[in-house]
Amino acid sequence: MIDPPAGMPVDPVVALARAWSYTVSVRSLCEFTAKRGDLDRRFTPSATALEGINGQAAVTARRGPQYQSEVALEGRFGMLRVRGRADGYDPGRRCLEEIKTVRGDPDELPENRRQLHWAQLESYGALFCRDRGVDEIDLALVYVDAATQAETVLRQRASAADLEAALAERCQRFLAWAQQEAAHREARDAALTELPFPPGAFRPGQRVLAESVYRAATSARCLLAQAPTGIGKTIGTLFPLLRAMPGQQLDKIGYLTCKGTGRLTALDAMHGLREATPGRSLRVLALVARDQACEHPDKACHGESCPLAQGFYDRLPAARAEAVTEGWLDPAAQRRIALTHQICPYYLGQELLRWADVVVGDVHHAFDPNGQLHGLAQALDWRIGLLVDEAHNLVDRARQMYTAELSLAQIRSARRIAPRALQPRFDRMLRVASELADGQDTPYAAHDSVPDAFADALQALQAALGEHLQDQPLATGPLLSFHFDALRLQRLVEKFGDHSVFDVQLGSATARRDGPEPLITGRDEDAVDATFCLRNLVPAPFLRPRFAGCHTATLFSATLGTESYQRDLLGLPEDTAWIDVPPAFPPEHLRVRVAGRLSTRYPDRAASLDELVDLMARQFNEHPGNYLAFFSSFEYLEQAAQRLAQRQPTLAFWRQDRAMDEDSRRGFLERFVPDGQGIGFAVLGGAFAEGVDLPGSRLIGAFVATLGLPPVTPVQEQIRLRLDSLFGRGHGYADLVPGMLKVVQAAGRVLRTPQDRGWLWLIDDRYLRADVRRLLPGWWRFDDARE
Numbered sequence: 001m002i003d004p005p006a007g008m009p010v011d012p013v014v015a016l017a018r019a020w021s022y023t024v025s026v027r028s029l030c031e032f033t034a035k036r037g038d039l040d041r042r043f044t045p046s047a048t049a050l051e052g053i054n055g056q057a058a059v060t061a062r063r064g065p066q067y068q069s070e071v072a073l074e075g076r077f078g079m080l081r082v083r084g085r086a087d088g089y090d091p092g093r094r095c096l097e098e099i100k101t102v103r104g105d106p107d108e109l110p111e112n113r114r115q116l117h118w119a120q121l122e123s124y125g126a127l128f129c130r131d132r133g134v135d136e137i138d139l140a141l142v143y144v145d146a147a148t149q150a151e152t153v154l155r156q157r158a159s160a161a162d163l164e165a166a167l168a169e170r171c172q173r174f175l176a177w178a179q180q181e182a183a184h185r186e187a188r189d190a191a192l193t194e195l196p197f198p199p200g201a202f203r204p205g206q207r208v209l210a211e212s213v214y215r216a217a218t219s220a221r222c223l224l225a226q227a228p229t230g231i232g233k234t235i236g237t238l239f240p241l242l243r244a245m246p247g248q249q250l251d252k253i254g255y256l257t258c259k260g261t262g263r264l265t266a267l268d269a270m271h272g273l274r275e276a277t278p279g280r281s282l283r284v285l286a287l288v289a290r291d292q293a294c295e296h297p298d299k300a301c302h303g304e305s306c307p308l309a310q311g312f313y314d315r316l317p318a319a320r321a322e323a324v325t326e327g328w329l330d331p332a333a334q335r336r337i338a339l340t341h342q343i344c345p346y347y348l349g350q351e352l353l354r355w356a357d358v359v360v361g362d363v364h365h366a367f368d369p370n371g372q373l374h375g376l377a378q379a380l381d382w383r384i385g386l387l388v389d390e391a392h393n394l395v396d397r398a399r400q401m402y403t404a405e406l407s408l409a410q411i412r413s414a415r416r417i418a419p420r421a422l423q424p425r426f427d428r429m430l431r432v433a434s435e436l437a438d439g440q441d442t443p444y445a446a447h448d449s450v451p452d453a454f455a456d457a458l459q460a461l462q463a464a465l466g467e468h469l470q471d472q473p474l475a476t477g478p479l480l481s482f483h484f485d486a487l488r489l490q491r492l493v494e495k496f497g498d499h500s501v502f503d504v505q506l507g508s509a510t511a512r513r514d515g516p517e518p519l520i521t522g523r524d525e526d527a528v529d530a531t532f533c534l535r536n537l538v539p540a541p542f543l544r545p546r547f548a549g550c551h552t553a554t555l556f557s558a559t560l561g562t563e564s565y566q567r568d569l570l571g572l573p574e575d576t577a578w579i580d581v582p583p584a585f586p587p588e589h590l591r592v593r594v595a596g597r598l599s600t601r602y603p604d605r606a607a608s609l610d611e612l613v614d615l616m617a618r619q620f621n622e623h624p625g626n627y628l629a630f631f632s633s634f635e636y637l638e639q640a641a642q643r644l645a646q647r648q649p650t651l652a653f654w655r656q657d658r659a660m661d662e663d664s665r666r667g668f669l670e671r672f673v674p675d676g677q678g679i680g681f682a683v684l685g686g687a688f689a690e691g692v693d694l695p696g697s698r699l700i701g702a703f704v705a706t707l708g709l710p711p712v713t714p715v716q717e718q719i720r721l722r723l724d725s726l727f728g729r730g731h732g733y734a735d736l737v738p739g740m741l742k743v744v745q746a747a748g749r750v751l752r753t754p755q756d757r758g759w760l761w762l763i764d765d766r767y768l769r770a771d772v773r774r775l776l777p778g779w780w781r782f783d784d785a786r787e
Ligand code: SF4
Pocket: 039, 290, 293, 294, 295, 296, 297, 299, 300, 301, 302, 306, 307, 308, 309, 344, 345, 346, 347
């Protein structure tokens, strides 16, 4: 059992205050009480955060030196403490202002949005009058145009009594909820203080992990935890963070996975922990993607199209109340509650993010530029603790989050459907992009900066497109999709630095990240295509503030490479702790052998194929059972499979295909029956190299016929050059470290339980090298190289 450290300071004032008060921001209070009517997620042009800052600065500069900005206000209404910052106060005019930067005509703003703005301003007005002891005040809602910074000002004079009455009414409506929330928080914290470890003792290594997570949380630090398979990492991280939650006054815990496979395990573990929590008061929410939760995929998210968006905010309070009472909010529960109240399950889930204690989701919820968990945590000043599972994938996932691209084909397609007024901007963008592509005499070229002409043309096109869309605030369709793609690229262009590269790939859009296909295809077939990609290589500058913004974060995996690799590439704080947890089973259960006379280098493969398959057959004949064999590519896999079939025609094997759907993947794994015999051929880094659990005799060994080095491509070369220049040469950040991460992940399929025993063959002479060995788990016991 983990107990909080002795002598941990408990602020009696905070404790007392928390026992009888509930703090809410003006923004939250108004959002909770002032939203009515339909959900409407249609596009309405909105200003960027930077434009918002600029708009506010422009207004402030016009008001003169006596103007007071960011006026902090706070007041009590019974047990409720309401606080916030009014944008500005002009003492000369005795006018309190709320500044909203908008795109387009403020008259076009949806009525419920404007009501929300007034509710905020009036609330600030009430707090201000109380604070300064004034009887009446002028209130001004200042809409600033993001492009021109022209002001549209809506005014009203209000008496302190009226403002106080309106705020009191809002608070009264919020109070019942607040009381319930305060009671919930108190019960939750009390229960977590008593949370017993789930039935069964700590497994070996699990206690070490749990204590480290707890220590990291109580010292507000981050932790990198390399912990092998079989020790129960999910419980070993969740339990201590839950125990730390009351003492550290965490508002929320985010359990985030890099691949969807870990989410069910996390929910299972969380279910057990919740059942063990006295009163089962913990609220657990599983965040799901919109596509998975949507009940009407053929409709759009607004009241005129989707029945579950109609009157959403009118029915939300009852659904929300039912959901928080229920507490266990997996996707099925969210759907059931939402449909009972005839509202959208996906947007109910988004709302519940505010009220959940533990959120199980994907890493993009915390690390993506638009991650909802991050966005709300910032806006509502939450204190959060993160657990990141399968963290060895975070570097790659984060690179994708901060990479964006646009192709000539996309620009051409969008131009064809754009109105005439926009054609000149599209033409300029096409001309600049085409010139860039035409001037390139190799299929791929990387630039250390974004060419000014490209950035300017993109900015001009986006400005024109934005203006056009302002006039069609409810636009949908491919032009809007293009606008979003271009916007994503433009935002990254604005943040360009040595963490990224701007590259141009001629030909088809091969470098596309996970994203929509080009808008329209089938025309311009003969035209040259090119993809312009702002490719992130080092996510650290983007992730550093994310880690700094949370109270604690533990990144864990069976393999993390080296401490410095994760810290340098992810931007973890300097005081991030590191632990390497010993395995849950005797090291001798895994017999690691190196085939040190064999080379799997590309030029040597043809010559070493016979030796490779003979080695596999020999191992199989000496120790019959199920094996996995990993190769660097499908091509190599195919060559080895064919050679095995020729030389060992009776040996059963099956292989991974390039495009396997869910059923074929299941079929591949189902061949690993207990006490079965055969070899499954798979690609390293692919679907069967991690997240696959084949305990006992379902899998007794693995052959790894590769070092997992990334293929030599121009993009890979850019990664290598940039990492060398930023971090120095010789660390293997670009190739060896990520390669070994894949190898160790694949090897982790062999031993799944403390009872398992198995063989691991590392096939390549380079596995004898010290720089390679240093990246393999220290507990691996190598048999003498004998092949
Ligand atoms: S059900 Fe689907 S279409 Fe309807 S509001 Fe929800 S996500 Fe949008």
